[in-house]
Amino acid sequence: MEAIRSLLQEEPILSFALLLGVILVVPLLFERLHLPGLVGLLAAGIALGPQGLNLLSSKLPTVQLLSDIGVVYLLFVAGLEIDLEQFRQTRNRSATFGVLTFAIPLTVGTAIGRLFGFGWNAAILLGSLFASHTPLGYPIVSRYGLVKNEAVLVTIGGTIFTDIAALLVLAVCVGIHGGEFSLWSLVRLLGSLLLYGAAVLFGVDWLGQRFFRVTGSEEGNQFLFVLLALFVAALGAQWIGVEKIIGAFLAGLAVNDVLREGSVKEKIVFVGSILFIPVFFVDIGLLLDLRAFLQTLSSLWLILSILLGLTLSKYAAAQLCQWLYHYTPAQKLMMWSLSLPQVAATLAATLVGYRVGLLNAEVLNSVVVLMLVTATLGPILTTRAATQMAREEEQGRLPSGAGVSVAPPPQPYVVVVPLANPETEENLLEMACLLAKHEGGRVVPLAVATGHLHMDSPLLQDSLEHGEGLLRRAVEFCQALGVEVTPLSRIDSHVAQGISHASREQNASLIVMGWSDPTRLRARLFGSVINSVLWAAHCPVAVARLLQPPHKLRRILVALENFRSQAARAVRLAEILAAANQGEVTLLHICLASTPESDRQWLEAQLLSLAQQPDLGYPVQVKVLASDEVVKALLQEAQGFDLVVLPSFRRRNPSGSLSFSDTTTRLLERLTCSLIMIGEPL
Numbered sequence: 001m002e003a004i005r006s007l008l009q010e011e012p013i014l015s016f017a018l019l020l021g022v023i024l025v026v027p028l029l030f031e032r033l034h035l036p037g038l039v040g041l042l043a044a045g046i047a048l049g050p051q052g053l054n055l056l057s058s059k060l061p062t063v064q065l066l067s068d069i070g071v072v073y074l075l076f077v078a079g080l081e082i083d084l085e086q087f088r089q090t091r092n093r094s095a096t097f098g099v100l101t102f103a104i105p106l107t108v109g110t111a112i113g114r115l116f117g118f119g120w121n122a123a124i125l126l127g128s129l130f131a132s133h134t135p136l137g138y139p140i141v142s143r144y145g146l147v148k149n150e151a152v153l154v155t156i157g158g159t160i161f162t163d164i165a166a167l168l169v170l171a172v173c174v175g176i177h178g179g180e181f182s183l184w185s186l187v188r189l190l191g192s193l194l195l196y197g198a199a200v201l202f203g204v205d206w207l208g209q210r211f212f213r214v215t216g217s218e219e220g221n222q223f224l225f226v227l228l229a230l231f232v233a234a235l236g237a238q239w240i241g242v243e244k245i246i247g248a249f250l251a252g253l254a255v256n257d258v259l260r261e262g263s264v265k266e267k268i269v270f271v272g273s274i275l276f277i278p279v280f281f282v283d284i285g286l287l288l289d290l291r292a293f294l295q296t297l298s299s300l301w302l303i304l305s306i307l308l309g310l311t312l313s314k315y316a317a318a319q320l321c322q323w324l325y326h327y328t329p330a331q332k333l334m335m336w337s338l339s340l341p342q343v344a345a346t347l348a349a350t351l352v353g354y355r356v357g358l359l360n361a362e363v364l365n366s367v368v369v370l371m372l373v374t375a376t377l378g379p380i381l382t383t384r385a386a387t388q389m390a391r392e393e394e395q396g397r398l399p400s401g402a403g404v405s406v407a408p409p410p411q412p413y414v415v416v417v418p419l420a421n422p423e424t425e426e427n428l429l430e431m432a433c434l435l436a437k438h439e440g441g442r443v444v445p446l447a448v449a450t451g452h453l454h455m456d457s458p459l460l461q462d463s464l465e466h467g468e469g470l471l472r473r474a475v476e477f478c479q480a481l482g483v484e485v486t487p488l489s490r491i492d493s494h495v496a497q498g499i500s501h502a503s504r505e506q507n508a509s510l511i512v513m514g515w516s517d518p519t520r521l522r523a524r525l526f527g528s529v530i531n532s533v534l535w536a537a538h539c540p541v542a543v544a545r546l547l548q549p550p551h552k553l554r555r556i557l558v559a560l561e562n563f564r565s566q567a568a569r570a571v572r573l574a575e576i577l578a579a580a581n582q583g584e585v586t587l588l589h590i591c592l593a594s595t596p597e598s599d600r601q602w603l604e605a606q607l608l609s610l611a612q613q614p615d616l617g618y619p620v621q622v623k624v625l626a627s628d629e630v631v632k633a634l635l636q637e638a639q640g641f642d643l644v645v646l647p648s649f650r651r652r653n654p655s656g657s658l659s660f661s662d663t664t665t666r667l668l669e670r671l672t673c674s675l676i677m678i679g680e681p682l
Contacts, residue, residue, distance in 0.1 A: 004055065015062040018055065020046070039372065041278055045285015058286045063279070069282025072234045072248035073272035075167075077660030078134070078344040079252020080259070080269065082160055090153045093325060097154050098161025101317035101339050103138025105130035108313040112305045121176050125353050128169035129367060130310045132162045132345035135338040136375055138384025144386040144561070151389075154321070155338045160253070163345050167249060168193065170349045171242035177358045181565050182598070192240040200236070200250040204229050208258035209394065216493070220466040222264045227256055245348050261498075263532050279408035288368065289361050293524045303366050307373060314339050330388035334663050337381035339467040341374045383592075384414070391602060400607030416508040418448065418499045418533075427546040429474055431577070432512050433483040434550055440577045442484035444506050445474035447608045451491045464489065512540045534679045540569065548642070553674060554583030557641040559590070559634055560607070570647035570678050572612050575620065577643070586621045586641075587611055590633050593626045600624050635670055643674040 007014055026044045026326060027037025048056045056063060098672050109130035113123025141152050168190075175189050197464040208225065213223045217612075230251045237247025259265040318336040320621070321327065350367045353359035415432040419425050425445075432443045447467025452460045478485035488506070492498030503511050535542050556574045558565050572586065578585045587607045591600060604624045611620035627633035646667070667675070 006378070008296055009060070012060075015056065015060055016066075017047075019063070019066065019279055019282065020275075022282060023197065023275070027278075031630050038281060038375070042285040042288070042368065045282040046288055047285075048282075049286035049288075051289060051291070056282075056286055058283055063283055063286070066276060066279040067283035068244075070272070070276040070278070070283070071351060072230065072279060073275075073276045074344050075245040075274070075348055076230050076248040076252040076525070077269055077272055077277070079140055079238045079249040080164060080256055081328065082156070082253065082256065085255050086544050090150060090157050093150070093154045093321075094157025095161060095319065095320050096324065097335065098158035098165075100320050101158055101314060102131040102132070102165045105310060108150050108309045109306075114280065114310050116302055116351060121173050122353075122358055125173040125349075125358055126168060126363065128166045128343070128512075129346050129349055130167075130306075130313060132166035132349070133159065133339040134341050134345070135159060136341040136343065136471060137338050137379045137386075140333070140382045140386055141338075141377060144390050146334075146386055146389055147333075148323075149331070150387060151327055152335050152338070154325075155335045158339070160340075163249060164665045166345055166349065166397040167243075167246045169281050170352060171246055173358060174222040174356055175241060175242060175353065177356055179311040183488070189241060193242055193246070196236060196240050196247075197250055197592050200233050200247065201254050204233065205257060206252035206664050210257055212258055219264050223267055226259065226264070226268050228254060243352050243523075245345075249345075261487045263535070266535075284347070284368065287351075287354070302362060303369050305367050306370055310342065311340065312368065312376070328389075328392060330385050330392055330658070333381060334385035334389060337385050340381065341378035342371050343375055347371055355522070362477060373387050376457050382464075382485075391599075413439035414444055414510075415441065416444045416446055416499070416506060416511045417474070417505045418446045418495075418511070418513055419467070419474060420495075420634075421514075422470065422473070424438055424546070425470065425474060426477060428512050428514045429477050429600075431542075431544065431546065431550045432510075433481045435510065435573065435576055437481070437483050438580070439509075442486055443478050444488050444502075444508070445471055445478070446499065446502050447471050447489045448495045448496060448502070449489070449491050451493050455674070460491070464491075494528045494532070496536065499533050500536040500538075508539050509538055510539060512544060513541060514544045514546065525668075533630070537679075542573070543679065544676045545674060547674045549575060551581055553577055553643040554581050555641045556583060556585045556643045556645060557588055558585060558640055558645045558647070559588045560610070560647065567647050568610055569680075571620070572647055573676075573678070574645050583642075585611075586620065586623060588637060590624065590625045590627055593628050595626055600626065602653070634667065638671060638673060641673055644671060645675065645676045645678070647678045647680065 014385060022041070022044045027042040030040030031037050045056075046052055048054075050057060058064065058067070104126040106124075109127030110123045111127075114120070114127040118126060137154060138147075139150075141147055144547070146152055171193060172186065172189065172234060177184065208229070211220055211225050215225075230248060233247040233251035233254070234244035236249070237250070238244050259268070315336050318332045318339065321335060322332040324330070331518075346367065350359060350364060354361070354364045413436060415436050417425070417428050417432045429443065429445065435441075436443050447470050449463035449467055451458060454460075468488050471489060475485050475487050486506075488502055490498050490502055499511065511533065513533065534543075556572055556578050558574045571585070574585045577583070587610060589603050589607055591603060595603075604622060607622035607624065611622055623637075625633050625637065627649070634644075644667070
């Protein structure tokens with residue numbers, strides 16, 4: 001063991017390989033045990049650190065470098081993920097909520113710190129840890145189709161105020177702790193931070209807009225520009241006397257408008273989420289003193305005070321906003337649940353305070369417990385609030401007994417089918433023809449050739465000829481089915497851009513894409529072309545795995561997460577396919593086993609409303625299942641069906657990669673029937 005320790009000290013690549021193994025294996029093992037992967041990373045740090053096998057240490061150059069990058073990356077992503085467009089829509093109310101959800105927890109946290117004997121500086125820093133928040137429940141909100149609800153917009157917008165204010169308090173507290181502090185030094189620090197913040201926010205945005213315009217589609221250079229902006233901003237913050245994480249957060253806000261949603265942003269978040277940020281959490285585990293941690297757990301007063309203080313103060317802020325703006329109880333619960341989790345800024349600021357000696361190990365241990373509890377409780381409360389809000393919105397928008405229907409599609413109805421693989425194109429074209437024929441529209445087979453520097457390139461010519469061959473076969477196929485067809489060939493810098501541009505130019509109502517090999521479903525789901533089209537397209541995108549021709553799909557199951565108009569479009573698609581084949585459609589919703597009977601009856605009523613499509617007049621069965629094992633229940637229910645349809649919003653998962661949902665990803669690997677996933681714009 002000593003030989004291994006000494007080798008780890010001498011060989012950075014070995015310690016790096018060990019960290020990669022931990023990041024790869026440990027979260028997967030913990031998730032199989034139904035525990036958060038984050039807990040696994042902390043446990044791995046404890047097990048491999050000085051309190052365990054003593055193989056790794058925070059002082060190792062590799063760990064220190066990657067952890068330092070991880071902590072700045074964590075705050076950079078926090079700034080990057082803030083939706084500035086949503087903030088602009090409700091900036092006044094977001095400012096009010098941001099002030100309330102910062103000031104009340106700050107006051108309560110400071111009082112708790114003083115009660116337990118902390119000095120004023122440490123107590124105020126402890127209070128600032130209460131003030132920030134990480135809206136972990138946002139993917140749940142997206143799944144329920146509530147991202148445009150004012151309570152959600154106000155809460156997400158308030159994140160800007162809480163994070164900036166909390167980091168500002170951190171800068172002042174660390175400056176005071178450094179000694180030789182006076183009123184003049186405080187004014188100088190605040191002035192420097194104000195000027196530096198303006199320089200980063202406006203300067204990086206100005207440079208980024210011009211750099212991205214010049215580089216066009218050169219994603220590699222754009223990726224490097226964003227990384228350079230991140231680390232220069234972090235170092236600049238340190239140069240003016242504040243922590244690097246403050247500059248990183250400002251850099252995230254600055255490049256927000258430049259990146260928007262796209263493949264470059266996806267790659268930026270992906271790199272940090274799979275490498276640097278996990279190492280930061282492992283480093284937290286390395287710093288934890290296991291004995292002190294257990295002693296902290298045995299003396300519950302500090303932990304309980306922190307938990308209760310945070311929970312009640314965040315609730316008080318949400319309650320005041322409800323009174324001020326006349327929100328419903330469900331909206332209040334939503335604001336509370338989204339502002340409760342303490343992860344990104346809280347943990348980063350705690351680590352900074354611990355490293356400079358401002359916070360002790362007991363506070364570090366308590367904050368880790370706080371993070372685990374709030375990260376678990378917050379999404380649970382968000383789910384409950386989202387269910388209630390979805391019911392309120394449906395009941396408020398619809399008269400009693402009315403069905404949820406979708407307006408007839410705009411005319412002309414256009415289905416774009418990108419062609420790439422002759423093995424799958426016939427099934428995709430047949431599905432597109434069934435839809436277009438029913439809606440009185442047309443099909444646009446699309447062949448995209450990747451452009452070259454020289455337009456006379458033999459590779460480009462071969463690509464164009466291959467595309468023309470695919471288009472000829474597609475035209476013959478569609479004409480045989482009696483559907484109007486408009487073949488389209490184009491040259492573009494990227495295939496995904498060609499698809500999204502052509503779809504917009506044709507005013508497409510739907511894009512139909514597919515996979516060629518079912519054994520590569522997961523890889524194709526995360527493939528760059530599908531990713532980019534999903535994020536860039538202006539209309540719904542149907543990603544299909546058709547194991548048999550559409551005219552043989554007679555039993556169709558539509559699994560619904562929510563009951564928005566997007567769900568109605570998925571039901572319509574399933575009914576059109578079933579009507580063409582004299583088949584049958586079943587609508588399924590899986591709720592938690594703890595869902596009350598009254599809620600289940602309401603869910604069933606919503607399914608019945610969706611099933612009442614007056615223009616089709618086609619009978620549809622509905623079913624509500626109660627189960628905490630969504631994938632298992634859905635797989636069991638899918639037996640005997642020819643096709644499963646999964647409507648979903650396009651969004652990112654916590655790792656930063658594109659995802660319809662975790663449920664969808666696991667179903668892809670285990671479903672034995674055909675599958676259509678419909679990505680809807682937010």
